[in-house]
Amino acid sequence: MSHAVKTEFTQPKDFKFSKENMVKVELHISKYPKGKQASAVMPLLDLAQIQNGGWIPEAAMEEIGRILEMPRIKVFEVATFYTMYNLAPKGKHHLQFCTTTPCWLAGSAEVLQACEKHLGIRLGETTSDGEFHLSDVECLGACVNAPVFQHNGDDFYEDLTPENVVKVIDAMKTGKAKPGSQTGRITSMGVKGATCLHEQAKKAGVKDAG
Ligand code: FES
Secondary structure: OOOOEEOOOOOOOOOOOOHHHHHHHHHHHHOOOOOOHHHHHHHHHHHHHHHOOOOOOHHHHHHHHHHHOOOHHHHHHHHHHOOOOOOOOOOOEEEEEEOOHHHHHOOHHHHHHHHHHHHOOOOOOEEOOOOEEEEEEOOOOOHHHOOOEEEOOOEEEEOOOHHHHHHHHHHHHOOOOOOEEOOOOOOOOOOOOOOOHHHHHHHOOOOOOO
8 A cells, every 4th residue: 555644734823704704604693692602603613614625723713712702712622522623634535434333334344445545545644635534433324325434524425335435536536426325326215226115015915005
C-alpha cells in the first residue's frame, strides 16, 4: 500500500459568517425565546462547518460564542462532543464508514479494507492531495442497506461491496458518484426484490388471499 497522508493544517486567524449565512444565523436564533439564543449553537456550528469546507476552525467557535453571548468553552464543549462536527480538515470527500454490528456482519470490514488499499490510506487519515479522508462511525441508521458509508455528512452510499466501493471512489473523483444503493436496490426493498403480503399469502395457500 502506498502511504500518502496529509496531516498538517493551519487554523485561520478569523472567521466571519458570509452575508447569506448571517441571514440563516438570525433565523436560527429567532426560533428560541429571548435570552435562550445559546440553543442555536448546534445549527450555527453546522453552518460554520459547511461554509468552511467541512470543518470548524477555532475562530468560528469564538465567533459563534460572541454571536450567541455564551462562553467560548461552552461552544467548544458542544463541538467536541458530537462526531458530526469536524475540528480539523477531513478532505474534499469525507467518507464515514459504519462499522457497527449489522454493517460488520454484512461485510463492512472488507469494504473498508478495499477502500484503504485503493486510496493508500488508513482509517483516520487523509490522502496527500487532500481529496479523501476515512473515518469510522457508529450506526448510521441505514442497517437494512448495510454496509453503508456517509459522504460529507449528507449522502449515504449503501449495499457496498469491496468491488463496488472502489468504483464509487473513482466516480467521486470525476463528480459522477450516485448516492443510494450501489446494487440497484430501490430504497429498502428486500434483497430478493419487491414482495407483498398478498403474494406471500397466496404462496402459503391462504384462501381468499386476493
Ligand atoms: S449498523 Fe450500519 S447503518 Fe446501522
